[in-house]
Amino acid sequence: MDILAVLNLSEIALYFSKMSMFPLFDLAYYIVSILYLKYEPGSVEVSRRNPIASWMCAMLYCFASYIMADILLGESPLHYFNNTSHILLATAVWYLIFYCPLNLFYKCVAFMPVKLILTAMKEVVRVRKISMGVVHAHHAYHHGWIIMALVGWAKGAGVALISNFEQLIRGVWKPETNEFLNMSFPTKASLVGAVIFTLQQARWLPISKHNVVFLFTIFMVVTKVFMTATHSHGSPFAPIEAFICPIIFGNACGIYDDHD
Amino acid sequence: MDILAVLNLSEIALYFSKMSMFPLFDLAYYIVSILYLKYEPGSVEVSRRNPIASWMCAMLYCFASYIMADILLGESPLHYFNNTSHILLATAVWYLIFYCPLNLFYKCVAFMPVKLILTAMKEVVRVRKISMGVVHAHHAYHHGWIIMALVGWAKGAGVALISNFEQLIRGVWKPETNEFLNMSFPTKASLVGAVIFTLQQARWLPISKHNVVFLFTIFMVVTKVFMTATHSHGSPFAPIEAFICPIIFGNACGIYDDHD
Amino acid sequence: MDILAVLNLSEIALYFSKMSMFPLFDLAYYIVSILYLKYEPGSVEVSRRNPIASWMCAMLYCFASYIMADILLGESPLHYFNNTSHILLATAVWYLIFYCPLNLFYKCVAFMPVKLILTAMKEVVRVRKISMGVVHAHHAYHHGWIIMALVGWAKGAGVALISNFEQLIRGVWKPETNEFLNMSFPTKASLVGAVIFTLQQARWLPISKHNVVFLFTIFMVVTKVFMTATHSHGSPFAPIEAFICPIIFGNACGIYDDHD
Numbered sequence: 001m002d003i004l005a006v007l008n009l010s011e012i013a014l015y016f017s018k019m020s021m022f023p024l025f026d027l028a029y030y031i032v033s034i035l036y037l038k039y040e041p042g043s044v045e046v047s048r049r050n051p052i053a054s055w056m057c058a059m060l061y062c063f064a065s066y067i068m069a070d071i072l073l074g075e076s077p078l079h080y081f082n083n084t085s086h087i088l089l090a091t092a093v094w095y096l097i098f099y100c101p102l103n104l105f106y107k108c109v110a111f112m113p114v115k116l117i118l119t120a121m122k123e124v125v126r127v128r129k130i131s132m133g134v135v136h137a138h139h140a141y142h143h144g145w146i147i148m149a150l151v152g153w154a155k156g157a158g159v160a161l162i163s164n165f166e167q168l169i170r171g172v173w174k175p176e177t178n179e180f181l182n183m184s185f186p187t188k189a190s191l192v193g194a195v196i197f198t199l200q201q202a203r204w205l206p207i208s209k210h211n212v213v214f215l216f217t218i219f220m221v222v223t224k225v226f227m228t229a230t231h232s233h234g235s236p237f238a239p240i241e242a243f244i245c246p247i248i249f250g251n252a253c254g255i256y257d258d259h260d
Numbered sequence: 261m262d263i264l265a266v267l268n269l270s271e272i273a274l275y276f277s278k279m280s281m282f283p284l285f286d287l288a289y290y291i292v293s294i295l296y297l298k299y300e301p302g303s304v305e306v307s308r309r310n311p312i313a314s315w316m317c318a319m320l321y322c323f324a325s326y327i328m329a330d331i332l333l334g335e336s337p338l339h340y341f342n343n344t345s346h347i348l349l350a351t352a353v354w355y356l357i358f359y360c361p362l363n364l365f366y367k368c369v370a371f372m373p374v375k376l377i378l379t380a381m382k383e384v385v386r387v388r389k390i391s392m393g394v395v396h397a398h399h400a401y402h403h404g405w406i407i408m409a410l411v412g413w414a415k416g417a418g419v420a421l422i423s424n425f426e427q428l429i430r431g432v433w434k435p436e437t438n439e440f441l442n443m444s445f446p447t448k449a450s451l452v453g454a455v456i457f458t459l460q461q462a463r464w465l466p467i468s469k470h471n472v473v474f475l476f477t478i479f480m481v482v483t484k485v486f487m488t489a490t491h492s493h494g495s496p497f498a499p500i501e502a503f504i505c506p507i508i509f510g511n512a513c514g515i516y517d518d519h520d
Numbered sequence: 521m522d523i524l525a526v527l528n529l530s531e532i533a534l535y536f537s538k539m540s541m542f543p544l545f546d547l548a549y550y551i552v553s554i555l556y557l558k559y560e561p562g563s564v565e566v567s568r569r570n571p572i573a574s575w576m577c578a579m580l581y582c583f584a585s586y587i588m589a590d591i592l593l594g595e596s597p598l599h600y601f602n603n604t605s606h607i608l609l610a611t612a613v614w615y616l617i618f619y620c621p622l623n624l625f626y627k628c629v630a631f632m633p634v635k636l637i638l639t640a641m642k643e644v645v646r647v648r649k650i651s652m653g654v655v656h657a658h659h660a661y662h663h664g665w666i667i668m669a670l671v672g673w674a675k676g677a678g679v680a681l682i683s684n685f686e687q688l689i690r691g692v693w694k695p696e697t698n699e700f701l702n703m704s705f706p707t708k709a710s711l712v713g714a715v716i717f718t719l720q721q722a723r724w725l726p727i728s729k730h731n732v733v734f735l736f737t738i739f740m741v742v743t744k745v746f747m748t749a750t751h752s753h754g755s756p757f758a759p760i761e762a763f764i765c766p767i768i769f770g771n772a773c774g775i776y777d778d779h780d
Contacts, residue, residue, distance in 0.1 A: 072596065072597060073598070074597070140596070141598075147602060175693030176693070183570070191572075
């Protein structure tokens, strides 16, 4: 990576890769995730009527990526709940967002400049999770490239992939749609990221891991912050899909996905 | 526990804790569980039209607590089915309740005095299951307090927590409600019990395990027998909830739950 | 088995049991499975609009038996995806069936004589899977006869048992029916086969394993090819069910199942 070397970015990438996510970045992840839960129609009412169902949904929003990755690799779905401090931190965030007097906490974190910073931090965690998911799967299956990509994808996309079942806890059931039929940008990006990290793990990419993580993080942060700031739902993958899909699948499949 | 010592109850509790559940108490558990399955609308018709679906539901009613706990701890969901004698006993109970000529067996066990005794015995098994669930999770995760409470809860509440999916086997789908949105008394009591047993396991309660089990069993037996005898659905937790919920969650969440 | 010895079939059965399934028979299995996916209403539209959801359904059609068996035995549901070559072969079949120009591949394999040969080969794989499933469960639970039968059943019946969730990926939800309520012939036959193989594994049948596999394969191939050729949905088990069900379950349960 000559460009990185010239710009002296490789050292920054290395330093960045050693940065700890807990508690600051994880906190941002929990805040933004549970914020999105509060945006869901009916979730505030559920939190009033049954705090336990609301808490379970909040935990899925924060930890579904770990739960899914553990299930996919045949481990206990509650494995991550061994980190009591993480669970308590997420629980505190859930409590503050839903029950804080005067809705103060919600108003603070939903204030656009704050939200943009938190969103940027969440994307940093997301990319780290994808990378760790691929490594985790690599330890279990040394040549299971498809497994690595799928686990990495689950780690990145998180609760989105099981949104049907998360909604079911809140008494909502929308079988006519799901994340596979209407992929959001983060889900698509997570899939792309998981494939890239798997290729890197297989040594088919001539670039070191911390550089891939660094570059992909920059892409995710810039894109997601821009999309959040402009309330845009257009995917940056749309032109690529519109070009590739008709060739491979004989139809502009990407066109439909823009409306989600 | 001075009171227990004075009343010489500690020895009774110790003796009680060594009492085997199989086959008598387990039998009562299977009978009452499958009785509740027969109360479900449409379950008799399913048993006529497709015995295999009916048998699967019956097995879930009897063993969902083991299946869930094993899944939550990353073990085989069929692990408990290794106890062939337990499965055959439950299968015999299922057969007698659904297909016994003249409905004789059903009439016997649904006769109120008999049913009350069986209900009492079922609650004994339930409390033992919660306690064993917490210990089981403790072996896997020595400091995973949240995991212990969740596994204990799953062991106590049993099929109720996955009732949506149990109903799905019988062709019934009610997504607008579930046990998390409308908790029944046994589910709430199981959660309370699981938290108490977890606190005891963590040595935060100055009381020995067999005493906790004994006292909680008495509470469950008395409450559930009283509720069954009076056909009551009011929860003894309602006043506590009505007091605590407005303080913590800013709203009388318990009020809604009384109607289930 | 004197008859087999006289006909010199035992040697054929032994030779047959050593025959490798990969790649030819597995290829036939993938082709017929994904062909049935294409028959499902709406699946072609899904393949146009969202190839990833379509690919996931195709993988379930091909590998659900492995996924379910691994879940039931507490292993990683993605375990089989370690066989990258199998996944790539199934992916190639999926691509050719759904996206081949002029629908050429589909027309070739759906041409009746070809389809009959492929169906016969698929049944060979199915019986082998049931047998392997029972052995797999036997390794984990030496005396878990019920577990063996259930795992063998899951291996044989495949995606049918989880069709509700496979449909959910395509945005289709039919909770009023499922494979347990309306068993198709392959599902029933897989259950019968799993019970027979379990009895053989327990040494309760005086016949060697390769002979059971051989005879059951012949039964499955002949029945399924006949049913496919005549577009018949009548089950050869119907007369037996009509005889046994009224005696055991007090009602002609089989009568309803004929209509599926």
